[in-house]
Amino acid sequence: MLLWYGVSTALLVLFPALSFGFRLWLSPVAQLLPFGCLVVAFVLSAACTSSLRSSMRRRELAWTAVSTVAIFGAVFLGFLLTKTDYPRVITFGVFISALMLVPAPYFVGASGLRQALALGALTAAAVTGSVVVRFAPEVPAHTSTLITTEFHNLDVHTYSGAFPSSAVRGGALARIADEYLLLSGDGHLHIFSWEAGGRLMRKTLPYRVPINGDAFSAAAGRPWSEHSDVKLPQEAQRRAAGHEVLNAEWFRTYGLLVQEAGVSTRIFVSHPYWHVAEECWTERVSLLESNRAAMLRGEAPSEWKTLYETTPCLPVFGENRRRGIPFVGYFGGGRMALLDPDTLLLTVGDFGFDGLASVHAYSQDPAASYGKTIAINIADGHTAIFTVGHRNPEGLYIDPSGTIWSTEHGPQGGDELNRLIKGANYGWPYATYGTDYGSFSWPLNKPEPEQKGYEGPVFAWVPSIAVSNLIGVERGLFSGWQGDLLIGTLKAATLFRARVRDGQVKYLEAITIGSRIRDLIEGHDGSLILLTDDQKLIVLRPKEGATGEALFAEKCSGCHQSSLISGNRIGPDLLGIVGRRIASIESYPDYSSSLRGKGGIWTEERLDEFLRSPSTFCPGTMMDFVGAASATERQAIISYLRTL
Numbered sequence: 001m002l003l004w005y006g007v008s009t010a011l012l013v014l015f016p017a018l019s020f021g022f023r024l025w026l027s028p029v030a031q032l033l034p035f036g037c038l039v040v041a042f043v044l045s046a047a048c049t050s051s052l053r054s055s056m057r058r059r060e061l062a063w064t065a066v067s068t069v070a071i072f073g074a075v076f077l078g079f080l081l082t083k084t085d086y087p088r089v090i091t092f093g094v095f096i097s098a099l100m101l102v103p104a105p106y107f108v109g110a111s112g113l114r115q116a117l118a119l120g121a122l123t124a125a126a127v128t129g130s131v132v133v134r135f136a137p138e139v140p141a142h143t144s145t146l147i148t149t150e151f152h153n154l155d156v157h158t159y160s161g162a163f164p165s166s167a168v169r170g171g172a173l174a175r176i177a178d179e180y181l182l183l184s185g186d187g188h189l190h191i192f193s194w195e196a197g198g199r200l201m202r203k204t205l206p207y208r209v210p211i212n213g214d215a216f217s218a219a220a221g222r223p224w225s226e227h228s229d230v231k232l233p234q235e236a237q238r239r240a241a242g243h244e245v246l247n248a249e250w251f252r253t254y255g256l257l258v259q260e261a262g263v264s265t266r267i268f269v270s271h272p273y274w275h276v277a278e279e280c281w282t283e284r285v286s287l288l289e290s291n292r293a294a295m296l297r298g299e300a301p302s303e304w305k306t307l308y309e310t311t312p313c314l315p316v317f318g319e320n321r322r323r324g325i326p327f328v329g330y331f332g333g334g335r336m337a338l339l340d341p342d343t344l345l346l347t348v349g350d351f352g353f354d355g356l357a358s359v360h361a362y363s364q365d366p367a368a369s370y371g372k373t374i375a376i377n378i379a380d381g382h383t384a385i386f387t388v389g390h391r392n393p394e395g396l397y398i399d400p401s402g403t404i405w406s407t408e409h410g411p412q413g414g415d416e417l418n419r420l421i422k423g424a425n426y427g428w429p430y431a432t433y434g435t436d437y438g439s440f441s442w443p444l445n446k447p448e449p450e451q452k453g454y455e456g457p458v459f460a461w462v463p464s465i466a467v468s469n470l471i472g473v474e475r476g477l478f479s480g481w482q483g484d485l486l487i488g489t490l491k492a493a494t495l496f497r498a499r500v501r502d503g504q505v506k507y508l509e510a511i512t513i514g515s516r517i518r519d520l521i522e523g524h525d526g527s528l529i530l531l532t533d534d535q536k537l538i539v540l541r542p543k544e545g546a547t548g549e550a551l552f553a554e555k556c557s558g559c560h561q562s563s564l565i566s567g568n569r570i571g572p573d574l575l576g577i578v579g580r581r582i583a584s585i586e587s588y589p590d591y592s593s594s595l596r597g598k599g600g601i602w603t604e605e606r607l608d609e610f611l612r613s614p615s616t617f618c619p620g621t622m623m624d625f626v627g628a629a630s631a632t633e634r635q636a637i638i639s640y641l642r643t644l
Helices: 002-020 029-051 057-081 088-101 104-108 112-135 213-220 234-242 292-297 548-555 604-612 631-642
Strands: 141-148 153-160 171-176 179-184 189-194 200-205 255-261 264-275 280-291 305-309 333-340 343-348 372-377 383-388 392-398 404-409 415-420 459-461 467-472 485-489 494-501 504-512 517-522 528-532 537-542
Touching (some): 002 029, 002 088, 002 104, 029 057, 029 088, 141 548, 153 548, 171 255, 171 264, 179 255, 213 264, 255 333, 255 343, 264 292, 280 343, 305 343, 305 372, 333 392, 343 392, 392 485, 404 467, 415 467, 467 517, 494 517, 548 631, 604 631
Parallel strands (some): 392 467
Antiparallel strands (some): 141 153, 153 537, 171 179, 179 189, 189 200, 264 280, 280 305, 333 343, 343 372, 372 383, 392 404, 467 485, 485 494, 494 504, 517 528
């Protein structure tokens, strides 16, 4: 029986992946804990069954069923009380499996041969299941939530584990044909789209970007990826140990741009490139061009061309290196946009060569590519400096009117939203609203009277939010956001909506996402697709349909909270409202006398009457709400209130 229940437990652990592709080891703790409770319930059921030994088999089986139902019932009650949202198909699948597997030994009988055959069959099933899990295609975990914003309730869909893991963080998104392209931090390209039913479809394309992270990791004396088969030379390890650490995990791709013309498609990728002999690195733009249909099928030639490379090559050893941290790979910028069909605009960071940690302040050096935006002729590779004086321009967007917007990292504070003007100087490192790390000033800042020749930001964040890319809302799905800028952030894990009018930011709305947003694009249908640093895809759409949660957010949340977060608002909190005595919250002193005199408890019927017409239910109420005429909407709101 111990062997039977041991193998059964192993099968149970594999059950979500075997049946639904739900891989537990890719799940957050919040999803592991409920499944752990189900497994514990199974083990307890087996233990109870093992202790129930009597001569009457029917009684044994009856008690087995009762104990299993009771134990799982306690788990289900816990889920209900803690409002645990866990896939029902897995929850009840484990329960049904327990009802079958726990009493199974009694049906096998006492025959040693029958027991051996049954145990062998169960073991074979477990082994087969593990093999299936090992080679089965990944099925992403999909969750959905609601976020309330100023003009829209957002239907938020999150896909985890959708793509093979990347050696390093980073990556970017782009539209291609009627699908989407994802670039991983280590240079792999993945194509994805959604079926009509909402299922995410994806595959990996065979066009690896020519980013030589393994060569850099060999020089750094530390692996670029745990899967790397490159042997690090002892000399490289020795040299790395005697110098500042080279962070191989910062050697990653930066930007992605797709240009489609007729049946042809160009894919531009910006990334660092390590020059082995010279022991220095540059930033490159690599270009892949081919027939679009063949490219999407994975049948196009995979020969990348170097369109552009920065100068000079930045050393990691010697007097001209950056001090302290020689390779600040995340200062690369690397965003791209098309000024016209023949001209690519590229942002290039200064990689920390700012004149403070280095001899050179490359952002103000016209002979260097760094700390600039560069206009590149796609046909012949000819370049021209477009703007200068940037630290790390992480975002780039050209709006329908031709205005060029860029987001830029400041030091400790001073992240910027800039409007790029050809030929302008944006001041870094001599003009910033930020300060040096651990200090109250930036040492190279010029006095304000001497900063008149520099173009100031449209808006600056203090403290820093770690801006990433930005886009404009163009496609009409979010009608209340049309023409606004959406700005992703890393440290703040927030999406900022900027209402820009007459060239000024009139206000910012912070929309908490909870993950570091590496890139974002507007989908073909106007939905918003975010890529996070932990390789999640987050899709935002306006909430459709009259769900209770959405209606509460729309009609009630301005005055009432659904949980105890920051005390009462204009109206009392509604946590536990169904079954609560009317006007009974002691911490809320502003009930009207008419409501206090009403008496009784809030039943669903009384709530329906109140929501239909507050002034009729309770004349003299101070409730500033005329009522909801739709019985369907009222019932949806009440059903939601019942869950609080």
